[in-house]
Ligand SMILES: NC(=O)c1ccc[n+]([C@@H]2O[C@H](COP(=O)([O-])OP(=O)(O)OC[C@H]3O[C@@H](n4cnc5c(N)ncnc54)[C@H](O)[C@@H]3O)[C@@H](O)[C@H]2O)c1
């Protein structure tokens with residue numbers, strides 16, 4: 021198939037490279053010249069395991085190219101729209117400016133029989149609105165909504181071997197055409213018996229936000245239990261293991277700690293609340309307000325813990341923050357809990373030094389006032405070490421070796437990944453969220 025991918029960020033760049041890997045002829049299009057230049061030279065503009073290898077393989081086959089020229093979409097028959105839908109400034113709703121602009125700009129380059137496929141996460145009702153625009157401007161073009169469920173850090177694997185494929189399509193012949201085309205695009209995963217669900221636009225749009233709302237709810241549920249563990253002396257990791265053995269509950273996404281961040285979960289549950297409000301169905305998702313509040317409270321709790329171990333005031337104290345990315349194996353700092361805690365401590369007057377294996381440059385770009393440095397510079401002389409993003413190398417830290425470098429042996433485990441007994445035996449004060 022001849023495919024265009026509009027928007028080559030965390031989602032689109034991976035999608036473009038994976039589609040080429042599946043044997044399609046792909047043009048990736050973005051308005052960001054820097055990103056396009058890097059991608060065109062076979063380099064990933066962000067950290068994503070497996071992406072650089074895929075980009076160089078695909079470029080060598082000649083099946084993958086990148087451009088800022090949207091007119092080149094005219095050479096394709098299937099157009100994936102992967103532009104951002106961030107939270108609007110000063111509100112909860114999704115900002116659809118980029119989606120609308122991409123659709124409008126794409127219109128003149130569409131040909132009869134083309135299928136435009138929305139992949140961005142959008143408020144329910146967006147696809148129907150865009151389909152109506154298409155029906156007027158390009159009646160021989162069909163719209164499908166094919167939400168994406170990839171996780172950063174596993175994006176390549178998730179795209180090549182998805183858990184499921186969801187197609188939201190129009191009724192009648194147009195919808196049947198879209199299904200045929202999407203089946204051809206995803207022939208390889210479908211051959212692996214990937215479940216494929218064909219539905220209408222609103223269901224497809226809702227599947228995506230429902231999935232993220234459920235994941236956010238699971239995380240905030242366990243973090244609410246962590247609050248109770250803190251109040252009672254119980255241990256949230258043991259609690260999660262115990263309830264997780266029940267297949268109906270499952271252990272995945274029950275890791276208590278600093279909570280969820282990133283470019284998806286936080287903004288998606290907020291946009292869902294905003295959209296439900298517009299639809300007069302706000303009561304259906306008011307619980308998400310609590311999910312959000314529990315999540316944000318964990319960050320405050322970490323700041324309080326740091327203050328407590330440092331004797332009641334962090335002003336002037338040297339604090340090492342390990343991790344800036346919103347999760348390990350990513351350089352993404354969008355709504356990063358780790359970075360939020362670091363900034364709050366800095367604002368309280370602490371001398372914060374942040375380090376991260378991959379996200380340092382992005383952290384510095386959004387907070388130029390924050391001291392983002394090497395691991396060594398962060399920990400040398402620190403009076404407290406805060407592990408806030410659970411990169412493997414931080415999980416494996418040796419408490420004896422680290423103890424030689426710090427000014428005081430206080431460790432705060434924001435992700436419940438260290439062995440408290442081992443750290444205490446090495447003379448550290450060990451504090452965590454939801455366990456003692
Ligand atoms: N990041 C993920 O893991 C992930 C997973 C599933 C779904 N999503 C959804 O996918 C969408 C994109 O997310 P992302 O994380 O890739 O965002 P991103 O900010 O990394 O990428 C968006 C890209 O779109 C480009 N862009 C904006 N307007 C454009 C236009 N008119 N024409 C061409 N390019 C344009 C931007 O320059 C940017 O490179 C969002 O709706 C998000 O919720 C993201």
Ligand SMILES: O=c1ccn([C@@H]2O[C@H](COP(=O)(O)OP(=O)(O)O[C@H]3O[C@H](CO)[C@@H](O)[C@H](O)[C@H]3O)[C@@H](O)[C@H]2O)c(=O)[nH]1
Nearest residue numbers: 168169170171172239273274275279280281282284346347
């Ligand atoms: O038990 C857990 C699991 C995750 N997290 C945190 O939750 C956030 C999100 O993690 P994850 O879902 O792995 O990352 P994303 O890459 O943001 O992926 C989510 O958001 C994407 C964009 O919508 C979806 O496609 C994915 O299916 C969905 O998992 C991160 O801050 C994690 O640290 C926890 O605190 N505890």
